[in-house]
Amino acid sequence: MKIATFNVNSINGRLTNLLQWLDEARPEVACLQEIKCTNAAFPRKTLEAAGYGAVWCGQGPHHGVAILARDVDPIETRRSLPGNSADREARYVEAAVSGVLIGCLYLPNGNPQPGPKFDYKLDWFERLIAYAAELKQTGAPVVLAGDYNVVPTDTDIYAMRSWRTNALVQPEPRAAFVRLLSLGWTDALRKLHPDDVMYTFWDYLRHSWSRDAGMRIDHLLLSGSLAQRLVAAGVDRNVRGLANASDHAPAWVEVRD
């Protein structure tokens, strides 16, 4: 079973790229972030024609998440992260697919920092950690996949010089990421590729793609029972180099059925 995560940066603006990637990579599950559309504007029929059922949580011009599943309809289990009923941003959706619980998340960017947006990021992270602890205790096979907006270590970024004050590399979110892992979650790409450069994002600015000035901010975290089934993990880098590309590339894991 192949499970992928892909920040598409507008699902309707990226539909051709998305369909081409689905056709080539053929993931059983695809977690999407930044779909940037209302619930009504989600391209359900087009994806269905391509063989993918979907659940989605849209919001209009920003944010928005979705889970696609090949040949089946995902069974929606959540459409927000618990812990703050006043939080209206569309950043979490969850569904069961073929016996695996899929959490698709879009963690707040947090810039500029310090400031209210950074506080919101850290608060959201705390809620995620609390909920991840609950999920872990169930013992169910779970993947928490998405755009975490955290560069875990300095080896996950091409250079620190121009990013040192950026919210993506600050000690607080990095410590939160470590704390999340320490609950018993496995960073799948790092587990199988401990020393490799595995960037998932290249800024549109400064010719970042052609210089390979990237960073790893999209992650797939596996619960214990799912981590034991992990057989492969990677990044579909080529997707970033295509015409009209998102600034992110898909990351994926393969787990034994």
Added chain:
DNA sequence: ATGACCGCTGGAAGCGGA
């Protein structure tokens, strides 16, 4: 490196992104 690049809304220029 004050900058750039992209997508959205609205129908210009500003916001959000990372």
